[in-house]
Amino acid sequence: MGLSSLFTKEIAIDLGTANTVILHNDKIVVNEPSIIAIKKSTRQLVAVGKLALMMQGRVHEDMQTIRPLKDGVIADFQHTEMMLKEFIKMAGTRGFIIPPALKMVICIPSGITEVEERAVRDSAEQAGAKDVRMIYEPMAAAIGIGLDIMSPDGNMVIDIGGGTSEVAVLALGGVVTRKSSKTAGDEFNENIIDYMRRKHNIAIGDTTAERIKINVGSAIEDLENPPEDYEVKGRDLVQGVPMAVKVNYREIAAALDHSISEIEQSVISALESTPPESSADIYNNGIYLAGGGALLRGLDKRISKLTGLQVHVADNPLMAVARGTGIALKNFDKFPFLIK
Ligand SMILES: Nc1ncnc2c1ncn2[C@@H]1O[C@H](COP(=O)(O)OP(=O)(O)O)[C@@H](O)[C@H]1O
Ligand SMILES: [Mg+2]
Known part of the structure; x- marks a missing residue:
């Protein structure tokens, strides 16, 4: 352990539309649904995460549950910030004599606008971050699955979360093709x-x-x-x-048939706009499925039938993005694709 680790705490955050996962030293320190409950009259925070989820659909007049990232984007800046701050607090600062400087990598949807990106960064800084980098979700998913994203060999990853499904082809440390849909x-x-x-x-x-x-x-x-x-x-x-x-x-x-057809449309359209060399790679490598939606029974089979390609479901698909974000944190100054 270096001296700097006495004063700096490093965390990786998968800020998902359905679940937020925070890793510290490769361990899951937060794994909570991305939801908060507030008191309507005072706008004060009542609960966050699992506790707030339990209240969903059962609240009384003066209470409201909010999923601030519901539609795959930062639908509600103010409450995203409130939630992120609480989760970072939950990640803890035990073992530190003075509050540590936080160094973090945050995973964000690839369809995010610049304004939303700024909002995530501001929230992180508000919550004590000193050094923040961001990574796009399909990249993090691919790293978490164990794919070599720096190689020229192209790979297709489909990440089906709560609010968005992202289909991306990755090669040479970048996104070659990307389609995002709100069907998830x-x-x-x-x-x-x-x-x-x-x-x-x-x-x-x-x-x-x-x-x-x-x-x-x-x-x-x-x-x-x-x-x-x-x-x-x-x-x-x-x-x-x-x-x-x-x-x-x-x-x-x-x-679910109609919604799944919509995801299939994104897959087809991503394949159609993939350059031929990467297409050949995908033919060899198949398609990788991540995100909670990958757990839907028969989805791998259905996509395999549609494309004629092999479809692999990530081990523990709900954790692939967080794992990848954790690996990005370890390569903070090495991975060229992290967003400063
Ligand atoms: N066994 C399952 N079958 C189908 N969907 C699932 C299953 N488990 C979780 N999900 C869904 O996965 C989504 C959450 O996945 P996740 O990757 O955490 O999303 P996000 O990255 O948007 O937070 C939710 O919509 C949840 O309902
Ligand atoms: Mg996700």
Whole structure:
């Protein structure tokens, strides 16, 4: 341990639309949903992360839950800053005699505007950062998966998060082609809510939709290892009383079909605009899937069928970006593609 580490704390932040992960010394010190709860009347922070998520859909009149990055961009600067500060606090400064200078790498969506980029940097500085670099999400995902992004050999990575799906081809330490779409995990949940309302006359909230997706979510209607039917509880739209109904994965596959086609469109359009040499590389290397959406049953198969390419799901897809951001932190002065 060098002397500077007594005064400097290094952290890597994956500021995701659904989850924020912070690493320090390769360890996960924060892994929380990107959500806060505030008191409406005073605009004061009530809770952040898991605690705030528990309140979602169950708040009383004077409370509000906010996901400040909901649509894949920094939809709400002020609350993003509030949230980021709390998470950095949670990452802790134990073991330091005086508050350490924070050195950090933050992962940001590649579709972010300059104004939003500035807002993330300002929030980080407000939270005590002295030295900040940023990295684009698909780059971080690729590094986290273990791909050699400095090599000329091209790789395609699809990162499906909460608010955005990003498709990128990377080579020589840069982004060759990139497509971003707002169709991702949040939209899947909305599809499920709509479906349950239309087909089963039942009103459900976001939290229940998320559980349905995890328990019986699927991208295809012919799974080899189908999950058991899942009992959904909510409010009967006709009688107004609580009710329960069973759903199977085929129904959810049908409900998600349109959204998944949209992601497929981005994949096709990214492949179409990839230069021929990189195309040849992708033919050899296949496609890599990361982000929580990569866990959707049958998605790899569906994309493989669409493209005729091999599709690999990252190990622990929810952590790939954070891992990659952690590696970028270790190469703070070495990786030329980090944004100053
Ligand atoms: N088992 C699963 N099946 C399908 N989707 C999942 C699963 N687990 C998590 N997700 C979804 O993944 C998304 C979060 O992924 P993440 O990569 O953390 O997103 P972000 O980078 O935007 O924060 C959420 O929309 C969540 O519902
Ligand atoms: Mg992400």
